[in-house]
Amino acid sequence: MTGSLQVKRGIYYMTVSFKDEKGVCRQKSKSTGIPEKRGSKRKAQQMLDEYLTEMQKQSVTALVQKDRLFLDFMRDWLNDVIRMAVRANTFEQYEKVFNNNICQYVPF
Missing domain, CATH: 3.30.160 (Double Stranded RNA Binding Domain)
Incomplete structure (x- = not known):
C-alpha cells in the first residue's frame, strides 16, 4: 500500500x-x-x-482474534494479506508450501 x-x-x-x-x-x-x-x-x-x-x-x-487455531489464522493471513501483496504465481507457490508442509502440523 x-x-x-x-x-x-x-x-x-x-x-x-x-x-x-x-x-x-x-x-x-x-x-x-x-x-x-x-x-x-x-x-x-x-x-x-x-x-x-x-x-x-x-x-x-479481521485477522486479529483470540481463541483461534494457528492453522486457521495462517490460512486467513495467507488469503487476505499475502494474496494482495504478491503476484499470482508467487501466491500459488506459497499456498503449496502451506498445504504440503505447514498443514501437516497436528495440534495437541
Whole structure:
C-alpha cells in the first residue's frame, strides 16, 4: 500500500494505491482540505501517513482474534494479506508450501 500527495485546484489530495481482494490494483483519492501554501505540505503529509496507517490497520483487523487455531489464522493471513501483496504465481507457490508442509502440523 502506497500513497502520494497531489494538488488539485489549490487543495492537497491524498492518493492511495492498493490491491483489492482479487489482486487488482486500485486507487483511492481523498481531499485533505488543506490549501496549498507555504508550510502546509508537512501537515498534508502527516495526514497521508495517518490515513495509510488506518487503512493498513483495517486490513489486518479481521485477522486479529483470540481463541483461534494457528492453522486457521495462517490460512486467513495467507488469503487476505499475502494474496494482495504478491503476484499470482508467487501466491500459488506459497499456498503449496502451506498445504504440503505447514498443514501437516497436528495440534495437541
